[in-house]
Amino acid sequence: MQATARLRCGHDPATPAYRRLSVEERRTQLLTAALTLFAHRAPEDVSLDDVAEAAGVSRPLVYRYFPGGKQQLYEAALRSAAEELEQCFDEPRQGPLLPRLHRALDRYLAFVDQHDAGFSALLQGGSVVETSRTTAIVDGVRRAAADHILRHLDITEPTPRLRMTVRMWITAVEAASLIWLDENKQPPVDELRDWLVEQFVAVLSVTAARDPQTASVVQALASANT
Numbered sequence: 001m002q003a004t005a006r007l008r009c010g011h012d013p014a015t016p017a018y019r020r021l022s023v024e025e026r027r028t029q030l031l032t033a034a035l036t037l038f039a040h041r042a043p044e045d046v047s048l049d050d051v052a053e054a055a056g057v058s059r060p061l062v063y064r065y066f067p068g069g070k071q072q073l074y075e076a077a078l079r080s081a082a083e084e085l086e087q088c089f090d091e092p093r094q095g096p097l098l099p100r101l102h103r104a105l106d107r108y109l110a111f112v113d114q115h116d117a118g119f120s121a122l123l124q125g126g127s128v129v130e131t132s133r134t135t136a137i138v139d140g141v142r143r144a145a146a147d148h149i150l151r152h153l154d155i156t157e158p159t160p161r162l163r164m165t166v167r168m169w170i171t172a173v174e175a176a177s178l179i180w181l182d183e184n185k186q187p188p189v190d191e192l193r194d195w196l197v198e199q200f201v202a203v204l205s206v207t208a209a210r211d212p213q214t215a216s217v218v219q220a221l222a223s224a225n226t
Contacts, residue, residue, distance in 0.1 A: 027065055030055050034077040039120040043074055078137045081119065084111060085141050089148035096224045097152055098197060104148070105173070105193045112177045113189060120181065123174055145170045153217050161211040169200050 021029065033054035037046045048070055052059045066073040088108040091100045112119045123138065146166045150158055158166070173196055180192055187195075201221065208215040 030057070030062060030065055030073070031077050031080050034073050035081060038074065038077060039116070046070070048073070075133055075137065078134055081115065082137050082141045084115070086144040089145045091148070091152070093152060097221060100152055101197050101200065102193060105196055108173070109177065109189050109193055112181065113185065116181050119177065123178060142167065142170050155213070155217070159211050159213045161207050162214045162217070165203050165207040165214065169203055172199060
């Protein structure tokens with residue numbers, strides 16, 4: 001009877017049963033596979049067959065979740081990485097600014113370190129797959145980060161020079177992070193973080209000579225650290 005029961009169940013009790021993934025789990029699996037591929041190859045060189053193979057599923061299953069094909073999958077993969085990155089600078093506005101910025105960069109660089117494939121794919125440019133929507137996704141991360149920084153500075157209406165300075169620094173952080181990955185994650189992440197914070201103070205100081213609002217920010221930073 002026990003042997004018959006095992007046959008009817010379709011597997012031996014000693015063999016782990018196949019666990020069917022939920023819709024969200026399967027979607028996450030496909031996005032993870034896509035991000036890894038997009039990070040190491042140009043998106044136009046990645047096919048849905050490649051994504052299916054990397055995820056260990058069939059091509060029709062990929063289409064079931066992304067009926068719009070590779071473009072829809074690419075945009076969804078970018079958006080999933082972007083949503084995580086947007087939260088990195090969402091630091092409670094308590095205590096001195098520079099320690100807050102250190103903590104925000106710790107989260108940002110931890111994402112870069114742990115999800116280097118997704119980060120590279122998010123910022124990869126020059127692809128024929130790139131559209132106004134994908135550009136908007138990437139730019140949305142930069143704008144969200146800049147908005148968080150300005151709130152940390154207690155600035156609600158930044159002058160063009162201050163806004164430009166903050167956005168330029170965000171771009172520098174992105175570039176430094178990508179180069180850091182290319183350089184086998186050297187220098188050590190703590191040193192990179194401190195260096196980026198120092199750069200932020202430096203570019204603010206340069207802008208302060210031309211913009212009274214930025215000069216007030218720099219003065220407040222100096223007072224907070226004395």
